[in-house]
Amino acid sequence: MRTQVAIIGAGPAGLLLGQLLHRAGIDAVILEQRSREYVLGRIRAGVLEPGTVEVLDYAGVSKRLHSDGLTHDGIEIGFEGRRHRIDFKDLIGSSVTVYGQTEITRDLMEARAAGGAVSLYEVHDVAVHDIASHSPKVSFVRNGVADTIECDFIAGCDGFHGVSRPSIPAGALTLHERTYPFGWLGVLADVPPSWPELIYANSDRGFALASMRSPTRVRCYVQCPLQDRIEEWSDGRFWDEFRRRIGGDVAERMITGPSIEKGIAPLRSFVAEPMQFGNLFLAGDAAHIVPPTGAKGLNLAASDVWYLYQGLREFYRERSRAGLDRYSQRCLGRVWKAARFSWWMTTQLHRFPGTDAFHDKIQAAELDYLFSSRAAQCSLAENYVGLPLDPRS
Ligand code: APR
Numbered sequence: 425m426r427t428q429v430a431i432i433g434a435g436p437a438g439l440l441l442g443q444l445l446h447r448a449g450i451d452a453v454i455l456e457q458r459s460r461e462y463v464l465g466r467i468r469a470g471v472l473e474p475g476t477v478e479v480l481d482y483a484g485v486s487k488r489l490h491s492d493g494l495t496h497d498g499i500e501i502g503f504e505g506r507r508h509r510i511d512f513k514d515l516i517g518s519s520v521t522v523y524g525q526t527e528i529t530r531d532l533m534e535a536r537a538a539g540g541a542v543s544l545y546e547v548h549d550v551a552v553h554d555i556a557s558h559s560p561k562v563s564f565v566r567n568g569v570a571d572t573i574e575c576d577f578i579a580g581c582d583g584f585h586g587v588s589r590p591s592i593p594a595g596a597l598t599l600h601e602r603t604y605p606f607g608w609l610g611v612l613a614d615v616p617p618s619w620p621e622l623i624y625a626n627s628d629r630g631f632a633l634a635s636m637r638s639p640t641r642v643r644c645y646v647q648c649p650l651q652d653r654i655e656e657w658s659d660g661r662f663w664d665e666f667r668r669r670i671g672g673d674v675a676e677r678m679i680t681g682p683s684i685e686k687g688i689a690p691l692r693s694f695v696a697e698p699m700q701f702g703n704l705f706l707a708g709d710a711a712h713i714v715p716p717t718g719a720k721g722l723n724l725a726a727s728d729v730w731y732l733y734q735g736l737r738e739f740y741r742e743r744s745r746a747g748l749d750r751y752s753q754r755c756l757g758r759v760w761k762a763a764r765f766s767w768w769m770t771t772q773l774h775r776f777p778g779t780d781a782f783h784d785k786i787q788a789a790e791l792d793y794l795f796s797s798r799a800a801q802c803s804l805a806e807n808y809v810g811l812p813l814d815p816r817s
């Protein structure tokens with residue numbers, strides 16, 4: 425089999441790249457180790473920056489996003505029993521869209537199927553070869569039969585645990601990592617949210633986030649010890665803890681219901697640089713992970729893919745490698761700013777075990793400054809709503 429771009433991974437990064445290339449007349453094959461149903465069953469965040477919406481518009485997959493997505497003009501931050509609103513619209517004249525990543529994945533899968541582009545699901549033993557050459561290859565096994573795809577470029581969109589990043593020779597990559605001493609326990613439930621906007625709460629019992637997927641579905645999280653097991657968290661215990669952390673009128677008013685999904689996820693900051701080696705390009709979680717507190721994971725995947733798409737389109741239209749050669753550099757400027765913001769949100773809003781009163785006082789001072797300074801609020805708003813994809817493009 426031969427294609428122009430072999431894409432490994434059918435998460436949002438791989439599917440979005442496939443869709444952009446398809447519309448530009450560039451041939452691509454997507455290889456995914458899981459089934460379609462498994463990919464659609466994964467629950468991830470759902471806050472879209474306007475820049476991400478623009479890329480989805482350009483890709484022609486935003487019809488449902490515009491009809492069903494919720495526009496949010498701000499967020500609330502809870503601290504010491506009070507809630508403070510960060511009004512994006514007033515501060516920077518912009519908003520975010522709340523629309524689940526699962527729905528974006530579904531929209532992209534449907535567009536790919538409608539366009540007749542090739543996606544191979546449930547492939548195993550995916551391996552990349554000759555990535556430093558002009559004719560890289562991807563080998564895999566499907567239905568017990570070994571096969572190989574020859575291509576011009578490989579896009580490693582296979583997430584944090586994929587094969588692409590580890591295939592780059594040791595010594596060519598620098599890895600930066602921070603882990604955090606807690607996880608997020610998340611619950612999805614079919615009840616209407618009693619909060620109009622997302623609430624990020626730093627309570628003395630730990631962090632909680634009140635989010636939503638639609639007017640009838642909530643997504644809520646509490647910070648929990650990493651060693652907690654999901655069986656220890658009945659729905660009753662979760663809602664009780666969530667109520668205590670969110671507090672106030674929201675806790676009194678809120679409606680709870682049985683969880684339709686419940687899981688614990690660790691928090692990590694991770695960046696691999698550069699994001700390319702020869703003709704292998706990493707995009708999305710394959711290259712970087714941010715803790716979910718800033719809601720940046722999907723948005724970074726979208727901007728990587730946008731830059732990669734531009735580089736590939738330039739190569740096929742103009743036979744110029746200029747865009748591809750500066751792919752990593754273009755991505756990393758944005759990636760590190762989102763890594764900084766996500767680390768900052770995580771640091772300010774969680775309770776860190778084993779810290780002293782000095783740490784707590786500095787955290788309280790930082791939040792007090794945020795609530796009292798328009799400049800500090802503008803900075804949060806600008807980063808949360810998303811820095812420009814590329815001021816030079
Ligand atoms: N072979 C083929 N496919 C693979 C392999 C492999 N060896 N390893 C992983 N994959 C697939 C996974 O099954 C998954 O479907 O690659 C896909 C990667 O998708 P994501 O993990 O969703 O990563 P990405 O597309 O970069 O999306 C980034 O989604 O994961 C969230 O928090 C993340 O919001 C961010 C966004």
Ligand code: PHB
Nearest residue numbers: 469470635643716717719
């Ligand atoms: C979510 O709705 O799952 C969500 C929203 C905002 C975040 C993280 C997760 O920062």
